[in-house]
Amino acid sequence: MLQLYFSPMACSLASRIALMEAGIEARYHPVHLQTKQVVDDGSDFLGVSPKGAVPVLVLENGERLTESAAVLQYIADLKPQAGLAPAFGNPDRYRLQEWLSFVGAEIHKAFLFPTFWYKDDASLAKPRARIAQTLSMPAAHLTDREFLVGDSFTVADAHLTWALLLLRPAGIDVAQWPSLSAYLARMQARPAVRDAIATEMAVRKTMAASPA
Ligand SMILES: N[C@@H](CCC(=O)N[C@@H](CS)C(=O)NCC(=O)O)C(=O)O
Structure with missing residues (x-):
């Protein structure tokens, strides 16, 4: 197992x-x-x-x-x-990898990680200054889409859902991006x-x- x-x-x-x-x-x-x-x-x-x-x-x-x-x-x-992922060979597989990298690098490591692990304002100034622009990317993408890739739930949605859940404890109100807050509500309604x-x-x- x-x-x-x-x-x-x-x-x-x-x-x-x-x-x-x-x-x-x-x-x-x-x-x-x-x-x-x-x-x-x-x-x-x-x-x-x-x-x-x-x-x-x-x-x-x-x-x-x-x-x-x-x-x-x-x-x-x-x-x-x-x-949960487009098959290899499907061009959407690269879109999936694009989003997985974006969430892992640009949201997680560039913002969430320093926010939870470093407490001094000097270390946090740059991550804080950048996060709104970072989040505007998935916010724009999800304006007229239900999921990040294709028309069904993928592991990219699992990754972004986690990152969005941590925004509130990190001091960011996701409500300022209506498409992101609607997306998060949809994802949280999934039984799994x-x-x-x-x-x-x-x-x-x-x-x-x-x-x-
Ligand atoms: N690049 C790794 C990052 C993993 C990571 O930073 N995990 C955090 C929890 S979200 C952790 O275990 N941090 C402990 C540490 O780095 O000491 C991934 O995407 O899986």
């Missing part, structure tokens, strides 16, 4: 959403990101992945896959019939997304977690 190392409401939430959307069973291991401890047994998370970051997906053959963009596409390709969030919020109550 696949195993996912995660931290509640961290970017690994997107991988949980993808697994649940695909109906793939997995074992989930919560991780304390600050202490780098696996909650199950107190073992050293750096022994699971020297990157010390979630998500880590342990594959059926024991190999460990990291980086959300790779993990999400791996999950999607395990169950092509779930339609709702269940994934509820599960992680319940785990989060039992442990202190840093979300980005």
